[in-house]
Amino acid sequence: MYTFIKLGGSVITDKRGEEAADLPVIRQLAAELAVARQLRPEVRVLLGHGSGSFGHVAATRYGVHRGRAAGVEPCGLAMTASAALRLNRIVVEALLDAGLPAMAFQPSATLWAEGGQIASWATDHIEHALQEGLLPVIHGDVAFDHQQGTAIISTELLLAHLALSSNVAPNRIILVGEDAVYTADPHRDPEATRIPVISADNLATVLHGASGSHGVDVTGGMRSKLELMWRLVTACPGLEVHLIGPTPGNLTAAVSGSPLESGTIIRAYAPR
Template sequence: MYTFVKFGGSVITDKTGREAADVPVIEALASAVAAARAADPSLALVLGHGSGSFGHHYAARYGVHRGTPLDADHTGFALTAAAALRLNRIVVDALLAAGVPAVSLQPSAALRSANGQITDWETTPISEALKRRLVPVIHGDVAFDTAQGTAIISTEALLSFLALRSPLQPRRIVLVGEAAVYTADPHRDPSAQPIPLINRANIGQVLAGAGESRAADVTGGMRSKLELMWRLVETVPGLEVYLIGPQPALLTAALLGQPLASGTCIRQ
């Protein structure tokens, strides 16, 4: 069984800026991953990250997520891909510096989509990396789309594909971003309360109250992420999804399956 982890774009960058990487946070999260691997050498990780203020800026500016006709100018596609790779290099280099044998695997080089949904993705290199005790690092990326020309594939969509349509069935998915799922937007409503557990009893109510991202996010914001994670929990036996803040000790504990002092768990 495998553990998937995502560093949210809003955590590792300032999404209201432009290509503004938060290097101290990235380095702290990389150290947390290293600590978890040291504590459990059998830990098999697939790590993904969002594009934050890197890819989202160009994707929104050029409408890459809405599609680009085949005979149109694809400069925006190229700029978005390049920006995502610049952030990916920062993340992978931080992991390597922390002692994590991370290897970058660019999704757009091996997948296609239709209407923004992945249709096929050659994931063998990810499996081969894991066999060698490497940590494959993927990221939200552009895609060539057979229906609309171009698309943006979120990190959650990539992890979902791996969970449902590859041999890499996860036991745990850890999303590092907001401190938890809340009853309302905590940035706007000071009375918002964290929801420690989401299951069949309250998923409908939670989705009804989930909002969109406050900054440019061409992948849909919190509600779409929750909907996708809930579908995974319903489909993958025994899967648990954790949404946690970027505290390094919290990430290490989540990766090791230890009790968490805060955050939200999604399970059946």
């Protein structure tokens, strides 16, 4: 049984700043994951995280996501990759401090892109680590791109590729970011209400109301994430995607399978 988790960049950093890691939240989520692993030791977990105010700020500065046509210099690509790795090290150290067997895997070391999408990615080492009981940690990263020279590959794209093209297909993906998906932007509309389940019945309405990210984001914002997750649940029978906020207790409950009174579930099947 495999569970993929993504810690959003807006959760573990302040995306309106620059390289501003939220250490208390990172440590809280690491501790919650450690508790969940004790409760459900049979669940194998892969964790990914966004780059937040580390990689996104650097990518925007150097135009890495726009490719060579934007005049990206080698130093800009290297600086963006380095920024993402600095946050990755902070996350991995917090997981290790919580007693988790976290091991970092840098996606750009074995990944090629094509037009901003993953063309190939050697993931056998990640799969083996997961099967051996380690906690592989990946992150949104730069990539060499056959078509446009350079690209940014989001954590969601990485998780989707692993779900569809590896031997460790998950039955649950947990995205830790906004508290839930709402009928409107809750930051601007006090009348916005939580959408507990997204299915074929309400998908079009939900996507129409989906807004972009707050702060700097070069990977497309909320709507693109929802579209990608919907394609994933329709392609992987039985898969559920849980969107939750970082409120204490949420991550432990989501990983261990306990009921949650918050968040949003994306599923393409009728629950039993």
